[in-house]
Amino acid sequence: xxxxxxxxxxxxxxxxxxxxxxxxxxxxxxxxxxxxxxxxxxxxxxxxxxxxxxxxxxxxxxxxxxxxxxxxxxxxxxxxxxxxxxxxxxxxxxxxxxxxxxxxxxxxxxxxxxxxxxxxxxxxxxxxxxxxxxxxxxxxxxxxxxxxxxxxxxxxxxxxxxxxxxxxxxxxxxxxxxxxxxxxxxxxxxxxxxxxxxxxxxxxxxxxxxxxxxxxxxxxxxxxxxxxxxxxxxxxxxxxxxxxxxxxxxxxxxxxxxxxxxxxxxxxxxxxxx
Amino acid sequence: xxxxxxxxxxxxxxxxxxxxxxxxxxxxxxxxxxxxxxxxxxxxxxxxxxxxxxxxxxxxxxxxxxxxxxxxxxxxxxxxxxxxxxxxxxxxxxxxxxxxxxxxxxxxxxxxxxxxxxxxxxxxxxxxxxxxxxxxxxxxxxxxxxxxxxxxxxxxxxxxxxxxxxxxxxxxxxxxxxxxxxxxxxxxxxxxxxxxxxxxxxxxxxxxxxxxxxxxxxxxxxxxxxxxxxxxxxxxxxxxxxxxxxxxxxxxxxxxxxxxxxxxxxxxxxxxxxx
Ligand SMILES: Nc1ncnc2c1ncn2[C@@H]1O[C@H](COP(=O)(O)OP(=O)(O)OP(=O)(O)O)[C@@H](O)[C@H]1O
Ligand SMILES: [Mg+2]
Numbered sequence: 001x002x003x004x005x006x007x008x009x010x011x012x013x014x015x016x017x018x019x020x021x022x023x024x025x026x027x028x029x030x031x032x033x034x035x036x037x038x039x040x041x042x043x044x045x046x047x048x049x050x051x052x053x054x055x056x057x058x059x060x061x062x063x064x065x066x067x068x069x070x071x072x073x074x075x076x077x078x079x080x081x082x083x084x085x086x087x088x089x090x091x092x093x094x095x096x097x098x099x100x101x102x103x104x105x106x107x108x109x110x111x112x113x114x115x116x117x118x119x120x121x122x123x124x125x126x127x128x129x130x131x132x133x134x135x136x137x138x139x140x141x142x143x144x145x146x147x148x149x150x151x152x153x154x155x156x157x158x159x160x161x162x163x164x165x166x167x168x169x170x171x172x173x174x175x176x177x178x179x180x181x182x183x184x185x186x187x188x189x190x191x192x193x194x195x196x197x198x199x200x201x202x203x204x205x206x207x208x209x210x211x212x213x214x215x216x217x218x219x220x221x222x223x224x225x226x227x228x229x230x231x232x233x234x235x236x237x238x239x240x241x242x243x244x245x246x247x248x249x250x251x252x253x254x255x256x257x258x259x260x261x262x263x264x265x266x267x268x269x270x271x272x273x274x
Numbered sequence: 275x276x277x278x279x280x281x282x283x284x285x286x287x288x289x290x291x292x293x294x295x296x297x298x299x300x301x302x303x304x305x306x307x308x309x310x311x312x313x314x315x316x317x318x319x320x321x322x323x324x325x326x327x328x329x330x331x332x333x334x335x336x337x338x339x340x341x342x343x344x345x346x347x348x349x350x351x352x353x354x355x356x357x358x359x360x361x362x363x364x365x366x367x368x369x370x371x372x373x374x375x376x377x378x379x380x381x382x383x384x385x386x387x388x389x390x391x392x393x394x395x396x397x398x399x400x401x402x403x404x405x406x407x408x409x410x411x412x413x414x415x416x417x418x419x420x421x422x423x424x425x426x427x428x429x430x431x432x433x434x435x436x437x438x439x440x441x442x443x444x445x446x447x448x449x450x451x452x453x454x455x456x457x458x459x460x461x462x463x464x465x466x467x468x469x470x471x472x473x474x475x476x477x478x479x480x481x482x483x484x485x486x487x488x489x490x491x492x493x494x495x496x497x498x499x500x501x502x503x504x505x506x507x508x509x510x511x512x513x514x515x516x517x518x519x520x521x522x523x524x525x526x527x528x529x530x531x532x533x534x535x536x537x538x539x540x541x542x543x544x545x546x547x548x549x
Binding site for chain 2: 063066067068085086088090091092094096099100102103104105113114117118145147165
């Protein structure tokens with residue numbers, strides 16, 4: 001039943017290709033159609049944000065892309081291969097960072113464990129761990145346990161773990177929803193900096209409209225559940241972004257207003273066919 | 275799950291005047307009262323000395339016992355039976371618990387069987403044990419293993435169930451191999467439960483070890499208790515009962531200390547450790 005998507009200009013170099021994805025949660029007696037029909041692509045090295053109202057199926061989408069959840073129909077193609085389970089070269093930063101880190105391991109062990117699974121040689125492993133923790137500003141916390149750190153620090157450990165893994169694609173599910181505004185701004189800049197430095201492809205889910213515009217090269221706005229793509233908004237802001245100047249730029253305000261109106265309409269139940 | 279002594283909270287400054295005495299002092303006072311009653315009640319003629327000799331006599335009987343090789347031999351037999359039984363039960367409980375708990379189909383298929391077998395009191399198996407092994411140590415071992423195995427198994431099953439879904443998905447997304455998932459996610463999660471199961475199992479194992487020795491007559495302190503009873507050495511009998519009680523206390527304390535040591539990362543233990 002998969003109809004080949006027309007494919008935009010980036011289709012040829014697409015790293016991630018989501019085709020007519022549909023997900024129905026089978027409950028007792030009745031199913032919940034969380035995602036109805038999602039089609040989009042993400043090019044190699046792109047940073048794409050996904051926004052949508054609460055309950056729009058953003059987490060569901062991400063878990064399907066990550067191979068943690070089987071879709072009802074449609075498919076996810078990553079680097080030319082259909083995703084049926086967690087693919088190699090992918091890292092996920094979960095919203096519940098506190099529960100995603102293992103409390104019985106130190107910060108270093110948390111970051112190192114996935115590399116051991118990848119059979120990275122020891123010297124290389126130590127270098128990657130040190131570099132990743134350095135990059136997120138946690139060079140001094142190698143031997144702490146996650147529960148000895150603040151929320152923002154814990155989230156940075158989760159990011160360091162993902163970065164040290166050297167993924168081709170990084171999936172982030174509302175990673176900053178539970179940290180304070182200042183930490184959040186810092187972490188946003190950290191993600192942009194790491195993305196630029198590593199050339200990794202990032203799919204960033206958020207419900208924060210400002211954040212999506214500030215971070216993304218493109219923002220995909222979802223309708224409410226059952227979910228379809230409402231609009232893809234290219235973000236034509238300069239590549240160098242800065243919390244103060246970017247956020248006060250006229251173009252930022254315009255884009256932000258546009259996305260805001262889209263999300264507002266999505267909440268009111270507007271759908272593309274209407 | 276694991277209770278932590280509250281002494282950390284008592285280190286507050288000031289308020290010196292109305293501070294309640296520490297828990298260990300109260301506990302000691304309770305014990306002293308008990309020994310005083312045990313000493314005075316028989317002497318005052320409240321109970322007949324034939325059934326309850328004064329505490330001081332129990333103590334001197336204990337000292338006599340400690341001079342005999344038979345006592346130490348019996349003590350060793352008891353500890354050996356207890357330790358072997360507990361080791362078998364713990365190993366079996368952990369392995370089967372992880373396998374059954376880790377495979378949802380198996381868990382669903384076996385849960386009613388477990389619910390049926392678990393409540394069978396171990397002592398009901400005494401006739402079977404005697405039929406199989408007579409009055410050998412193995413008879414009692416069967417009881418010990420059966421009783422403590424369920425304690426461990428049930429806790430391990432709870433523990434396996436307790437794995438955080440986010441932690442599980444994290445492990446899956448980083449493509450941890452199945453055995454690594456067991457070792458680095460499932461096992462540490464289940465460990466507090468395993469230790470609780472071990473502690474409960476250790477207590478039950480001791481009970482069954484003594485019961486087996488008493489009833490079946492396999493070698494050990496329980497058998498000695500029966501012997502002193504039939505020969506009318508009442509003070510010695512009480513002395514042996516006290517020894518058994520002390521073993522129980524020591525086992526429980528050791529298990530708790532091990533728990534605190536192993537679970538330093540666990541919310542119930544970790545407190546304010548700074549690394
Ligand atoms: N395990 C599940 N079983 C049944 N229904 C579910 C399950 N998980 C999510 N849903 C349903 O799917 C829909 C989308 O949920 P999802 O968690 O993907 O939304 P979301 O966009 O991530 O929301 P939020 O922004 O609040 O995190 C919701 O209606 C929700 O009730
Ligand atoms: Mg969500």
